Amino acid sequence: MEAIRQLGQYATLLYHALRSILEFSTYRKNLFQEFVKIGYESIPIIMLTGVFTGAVLTLQTAYQLDTDIYPASIVGSIVGQSIIIELAAVIGALVLAGKVGARISTELGTMRVSEQIDALESMGFNSVTFLVVPRVLSGILMFPVLYVVAAVMGISGGLLAGTLDGILPAAEFMQGAREFFFPEDVVFGVVKSFVFGFVITSISSFKGYYASGGAEGVGNATTQATVLSCIYVLLSDFMLAALLL
Amino acid sequence: MIEIQNLSKSFGKNLVWENVSFTISDGETLAIIGKSGCGKSVLLKHLNALLYPDEGEVVIDGHKLFELSYAELRKIRQKFGILFQGGALFDSINTFENVAFPLRYFTDLKEIEIRKKVEKALEMVNLVGSGDKPTSALSGGMRKRVGLARAIILEPEYVLYDEPTSGLDPQTSEEINDLIVYMSEHLDITSIVITHDMHSVLQIAEKVAFLDQKKLSWYGAVEEMRSSTDSSLLDFIKASEYQI
Numbered sequence: 001m002e003a004i005r006q007l008g009q010y011a012t013l014l015y016h017a018l019r020s021i022l023e024f025s026t027y028r029k030n031l032f033q034e035f036v037k038i039g040y041e042s043i044p045i046i047m048l049t050g051v052f053t054g055a056v057l058t059l060q061t062a063y064q065l066d067t068d069i070y071p072a073s074i075v076g077s078i079v080g081q082s083i084i085i086e087l088a089a090v091i092g093a094l095v096l097a098g099k100v101g102a103r104i105s106t107e108l109g110t111m112r113v114s115e116q117i118d119a120l121e122s123m124g125f126n127s128v129t130f131l132v133v134p135r136v137l138s139g140i141l142m143f144p145v146l147y148v149v150a151a152v153m154g155i156s157g158g159l160l161a162g163t164l165d166g167i168l169p170a171a172e173f174m175q176g177a178r179e180f181f182f183p184e185d186v187v188f189g190v191v192k193s194f195v196f197g198f199v200i201t202s203i204s205s206f207k208g209y210y211a212s213g214g215a216e217g218v219g220n221a222t223t224q225a226t227v228l229s230c231i232y233v234l235l236s237d238f239m240l241a242a243l244l245l
Numbered sequence: 246m247i248e249i250q251n252l253s254k255s256f257g258k259n260l261v262w263e264n265v266s267f268t269i270s271d272g273e274t275l276a277i278i279g280k281s282g283c284g285k286s287v288l289l290k291h292l293n294a295l296l297y298p299d300e301g302e303v304v305i306d307g308h309k310l311f312e313l314s315y316a317e318l319r320k321i322r323q324k325f326g327i328l329f330q331g332g333a334l335f336d337s338i339n340t341f342e343n344v345a346f347p348l349r350y351f352t353d354l355k356e357i358e359i360r361k362k363v364e365k366a367l368e369m370v371n372l373v374g375s376g377d378k379p380t381s382a383l384s385g386g387m388r389k390r391v392g393l394a395r396a397i398i399l400e401p402e403y404v405l406y407d408e409p410t411s412g413l414d415p416q417t418s419e420e421i422n423d424l425i426v427y428m429s430e431h432l433d434i435t436s437i438v439i440t441h442d443m444h445s446v447l448q449i450a451e452k453v454a455f456l457d458q459k460k461l462s463w464y465g466a467v468e469e470m471r472s473s474t475d476s477s478l479l480d481f482i483k484a485s486e487y488q489i
Binding site for chain 1 (some may be wrong): 293314322326329330331333334351360399
């Protein structure tokens with residue numbers, strides 16, 4: 001029963017957000033701030049995640065494959081495709097569920113319990129337009145950019161690990177990656193990151209916006225936002241794979 | 246004018262109060278008093294539809310508040326300023342920007358005009374020179390005064406005060422009370438004050454609404470309060486005087 005109530009509340013919040021999306025002047029300033037917080041400030045952690053994911057994937061792929069049977073370039077093919085189709089988007093999203101999702105839910109939750117949201121409403125503001133719309137919109141627009149960064153860094157990390165560990169030369173790694181590079185895989189990755197951006201920012205905004213019960217309530221909202229974001233990222237990943245691949 | 250008509254509110258199975266009715270005339274200062282947890286703040290939040298009742302109506306200048314569309318409600322809300330219990334200042338911006346916030350979004354004033362208005366409002370609440378301070382650096386009393394400056398910056402018709410003196414030392418409480426009186430006398434503001442501080446009530450209010458036992462237990466002018474035969478109101482006043 002509680003789950004149905006929350007689903008209704010989430011749908012209502014999204015409906016109000018969608019209805020007020022044209023009130024650009026209300027959230028313009030916040031939108032640019034969120035571009036910086038969600039996009040620009042996430043670049044270091046996304047680069048780090050991408051590099052290490054690619055590097056580990058290269059080492060593990062080489063370990064599991066017998067390169068006497070397969071050409072060494074297959075490592076580049078496997079790493080390149082895995083990064084582009086799956087890992088850059090999903091691992092990036094899981095990291096961002098912690099970084100971006102937790103920040104959004106904590107920020108909005110604190111605003112709720114300290115009556116800052118009530119203060120906005122009492123002034124005649126539409127608090128959903130002012131607070132939720134820029135966060136969700138920024139997530140939708142910035143996650144694909146972060147996906148591209150993660151993918152580039154993942155392949156670079158793989159190439160670096162393969163070369164430094166003496167598994168295969170850089171040229172061979174890139175040859176393998178190019179052989180199995182299909183532009184539609186990138187489109188698939190971008191679509192996934194677009195969906196993940198929406199899932200994480202909307203769930204986190206929802207949990208924060210309706211937080212209650214002081215510091216403990218904000219803590220609970222943040223935990224729920226992070227856990228639910230991760231679960232729905234994985235669920236939507238599966239659904240998109242089933243639908244689009 | 247604000248008319249509260251047969252208002253009832255519950256949270257789940259917990260009844261907060263029922264059939265609350267009274268009127269607040271223009272320019273009047275009304276104090277809503279009662280024990281902690283009797284639903285004073287809940288009642289205050291109904292006055293500009295931050296909360297909705299189970300039954301009843303609030304009529305603001307002839308507009309039935311709970312029948313308005315959200316766009317209409319936002320217009321009505323601009324007639325109000327609210328001083329929240331903890332100030333509800335936006336912690337991502339400094340003191341000056343908190344006070345300037347409504348001006349930036351609801352007026353077409355130029356920067357120099359905004360600066361003048363904000364400085365005047367800060368002066369009114371005795372916070373000259375505090376504009377650059379982050380809100381985290383403000384004391385409880387200063388936060389309330391900044392909240393008050395922000396509440397009146399758009400020159401509202403009604404100001405709602407939620408426990409304006411709670412948690413403050415007697416001297417700061419006195420300053421806040423003086424400000425409330427000054428606002429209603431000089432800015433022609435209708436004030437509704439939630440408090441359980443009888444000292445404040447006697448200093449600022451003209452009318453009193455006493456919430457007790459899940460209903461409006463007593464309503465009348467301050468002068469009529471002591472001659473009241475309502476035993477729970479008399480107990481409340483007696484307890485307050487004992488504390489003083």
